[in-house]
Amino acid sequence: MSELKKIATRQAYGEALKEFGADPRIVALDADLGKSTMSAIFAKEYPERYIDMGIAEANMAGVAAGLATTGKIVVIHSFAMFAPGRMYDQVRNSIVFPRLNVKIVGSHAGITVGQDGPTHQALEDISLTRALPGMVVLSPCDANETRLAVKAMLEHDGPCYMRTGRLAVEQITQDIPGYHFELGKGCTLRDGNDVTIVATGYMVAQALKAADALAQEGISARVIDIHTIKPLDEELLVKAARETGAIVTAEEHNIIGGLGSAVAEVLVENYPVPMERVGVRDTFGHSGEPAALVEHYHLTPADIAAAAKKAMSRK
Numbered sequence: 001m002s003e004l005k006k007i008a009t010r011q012a013y014g015e016a017l018k019e020f021g022a023d024p025r026i027v028a029l030d031a032d033l034g035k036s037t038m039s040a041i042f043a044k045e046y047p048e049r050y051i052d053m054g055i056a057e058a059n060m061a062g063v064a065a066g067l068a069t070t071g072k073i074v075v076i077h078s079f080a081m082f083a084p085g086r087m088y089d090q091v092r093n094s095i096v097f098p099r100l101n102v103k104i105v106g107s108h109a110g111i112t113v114g115q116d117g118p119t120h121q122a123l124e125d126i127s128l129t130r131a132l133p134g135m136v137v138l139s140p141c142d143a144n145e146t147r148l149a150v151k152a153m154l155e156h157d158g159p160c161y162m163r164t165g166r167l168a169v170e171q172i173t174q175d176i177p178g179y180h181f182e183l184g185k186g187c188t189l190r191d192g193n194d195v196t197i198v199a200t201g202y203m204v205a206q207a208l209k210a211a212d213a214l215a216q217e218g219i220s221a222r223v224i225d226i227h228t229i230k231p232l233d234e235e236l237l238v239k240a241a242r243e244t245g246a247i248v249t250a251e252e253h254n255i256i257g258g259l260g261s262a263v264a265e266v267l268v269e270n271y272p273v274p275m276e277r278v279g280v281r282d283t284f285g286h287s288g289e290p291a292a293l294v295e296h297y298h299l300t301p302a303d304i305a306a307a308a309k310k311a312m313s314r315k
Helices: 009-019 039-045 057-068 085-096 111-116 125-130 143-155 203-216 234-244 259-270 290-296 301-313
Strands: 026-030 050-052 073-079 102-107 136-138 160-163 187-190 195-199 221-225 228-230 247-254 275-280
Touching: 009 039, 009 102, 009 143, 026 039, 026 057, 039 050, 057 073, 057 085, 057 102, 085 102, 085 125, 111 290, 125 136, 125 160, 125 228, 125 247, 125 259, 136 143, 143 160, 187 203, 195 203, 195 234, 195 259, 195 301, 203 221, 203 247, 203 301, 221 234, 228 259, 234 247, 234 259, 247 259, 247 301, 259 275, 275 301
Parallel strands: 026 050, 026 073, 073 102, 102 160, 136 160, 195 221, 195 247, 247 275
Antiparallel strands: 136 228, 187 221
16 A cells, blocks of 8 residues: 555545536535535635535535536535435435435544544445435545545536545555546455455455455455445456455445445345455444544454455355
8 A cells, every 4th residue: 555645535525626626517515514524625716606504404405406406516515424314305305316416425434533423423324325216325445536536426417425534544546556446336456366355435445454464374365445335336246256255345334234235235146155244233333543443343454354264264
């Protein structure tokens, strides 16, 4: 992984929205959290196309829907706990059902929010959004991938949800030869023959470290980065299952309804193999230092490596 400075995906998101925000159709709304979601970067550059809606997420979603009916590309922001959580009714019925061109960006996702505690640690946002028909769900792993995801999201005609993180993370994807971003397509970051680790968001870096540790034991682990959880790259996942015979998923999210569930659905219908899920196991978070929480909830490279060996033992 790169020795470049760590960057939070929320920071990379704000810079990318500014970069790709010159299109006069783009309008950004925020629920009084612009300095945290980093939509404030866009606001400084394009103040005439930015509205702070106050702490009124449901109203913000309704306004976004109305703007979208006039041909605007609307991007709405809050913490992932509140977007989609606090405005789910409006997202479902006013945005997704009529398939309006609204992008929902939920920052501060997962337990690495840290001291903000369980009321602000969104562990259900992926399950909520991927259950909505026609919704695109994005979870980029680093700054470079976030930038590319923002571009693709703005170019996509239809509702999207993107989760971003508070914690500064390693830069990964710019170091991968041949790396290419495409909506709905996963990316193989490392090849391997014995087991496949399928990861998203923050956990991609953890998966690569786990693969390094497994290599020290003579185990060849493939690592797949799933930045688009919906639509899911079923072809790539089935290919990995056929070629390696065992799958591990890794996510900073509840294993129920998230990446693990999505991958399991694909495999059980197409090519069942032994599978283990690394993620938060049907519980709420706690307040604490991000590193301590990652260890407490068993989201470390060592936990991923142990899951890989367990899956392999069941071949």
